[in-house]
Amino acid sequence: MKEFIVLKRNLKNDFSNLKKIRIALLGDTATQLLTQALRATGFDAGYDLIIWEADFNQIQRQVFDPGAELYTFNPEIVLLFQSTHKLLQKYNKLPPEQYSSLATKEIALIENIHATLVSRLQAKVIYYNYPEINDAVFGNYANKMASSFLFQLRKLNYELMEFASQQSDFYLCEVSSLQNELGKSNLFHTSVYINTEMVLSINALPKVAANTIDLINALQGKFKKCVILDLDNTTWGGIIGDDGMENIQIGSLGIGKAFSEFQYWIRKLKNRGIIVAVCSKNTESIAKEPFEKHPDMVLRLDDIAVFVANWENKADNIRQIKDILNIGYDAMVFLDDSAFERNIVRENIPEITVPELPEDPADYLEYLYGLNLFETASHSKEDEERTKLYQIAAQRTQMQQKFTNEDEFLQGLDMVSMIEPFNKFNTPRVAQLSQRSNQFNLRTVRYTEEEIRKIASSEDYFTFSFTLADKFGDHGMICAIILKKEEDGVFIDTWFMSCRVLKRGMERFVLNAIADEMKAQGFHYLKGQYIPTPKNELVKDHYLHLGFKEKNNHWTLDLNNYQTEKTFISANK
């Protein structure tokens, strides 16, 4: 990671072609250098962060005054940085009988700040949690005293997590974990604090900024979806082809422990919804053997969505994995102990993330924890089922290879789709797809759960969600449409679809469904728009293919002359 001195040279670069994001930073201590670090780190991530910084210690005035500059600035993201030092000062000034109520009072204030912000702004709120200060007034006994500062501080951090878990637009950024990682003497510099009111040391600024940008990336729909594993000396110790299954290192003894713990970590990622793939230079049957038979293996074949073991070039193999999974390279992480393989992959596929895994397997996990690769801004039940879905996709790809006639193949899939308006059951998934869908997304307008709820209940919109199931399994909800009423027709504000169901005729089925419904409601046209992004070229000619006519950067379909499109999907309303 760049040091602050190097990082801030970015500030002189040309930001003009980068994506602009308006950010308000409100702090109770001096935040000028944090602002610089954020903007400079943003540059490396491809953002032109327009940061408006509130005057020192003006959080409450800015938030509670409807006429404040904060609201004129109208940020998309509000960063709230309240320091442990200021919290301690507050605590110090309380009458002793009120010590025990510090956390309760603070969380009430923070909830109030959040509620006020989201009522006046369409913004997401990021709150920095509190690194610990142990004032040592009670020593270890502080843990037994609700009135101790340490007790109140930890309670507040916990209450913040409880609150964040209930709110869709409130996120926490970890400063507390960062202090654990760096040590307090590195996060906090006493003389700098005394002289400048800055609570973050200069060395810590790039780390805090990077952590913030990780969150912003996730909010922008940029995050990792897949981890690709090498096997020998990455997933287990030793070389399976040479050493044989009984001699690989895994389990509770010696260096085997490092690999077992690594596998547990990978399995937790898989359970969270990260797709796990294997890419190994091995004979497939030998590479699979430990997954099937080794008693100490944590990962099993069930955990692996795509398993590629052969003697081909790894870059080519990763291309194949990408084709099966249908996700971008920038959503993939490749873990391999061999510097040679890492370099081949990096050179051929620059977008993929290839961590420089340490020499000693004992260091793998700590190193990977520090990279924070798997940030996310949402989570749903479906995430946990993802591996199964991709395993089914891989089977389907194999079946497709058997059919030469596309129609025959599609017919044989027995596809059924359920069409529903947005409701309280599908809203979280709609919002999540809205955040993460990049490729099949015509306008790439991102909506939060809250916004989806508002749209669903508005008279001005029609909403449709589509599921898809076939004889291999259920994809769940894979497409959403938001139509906005115009005078005689409707505008397709949103059309996004999961890439899992490409080439199934789903888009024709969706068009039939919305065209029929809108015609029945007495509308005369559908109007669509394609807004290009670096990711959505796939749907550049989407409306052209569906028979829309182009005019002034918009595509129109005349509903009076509309012919139903041929599909192999039946509706289950």
Add this chain to the structure above:
Amino acid sequence: MDRNEIFKHVNEVFIDVLDDGNIVLSEETTANDVDDWDSLNHIQLVVAIEKLFKIRFSSKEIQSWKNVGEMISCIQGKAA
């Protein structure tokens, strides 16, 4: 380390932190003589010097220097 050598290193730190290759310090140079040497950059200079010489200034020292010469003397007193 002799004073000239410390001087040379400190000059390099100024160039690095303020990102200005034209800075030439003298014993008498003050914050008013150098563009961008404001309080925000001062603290970054201090931290960079601490790191380079592996020393730590007290909070009082950070605010006490009237010119570069006094800063150098302070470093000289700490750096072995």
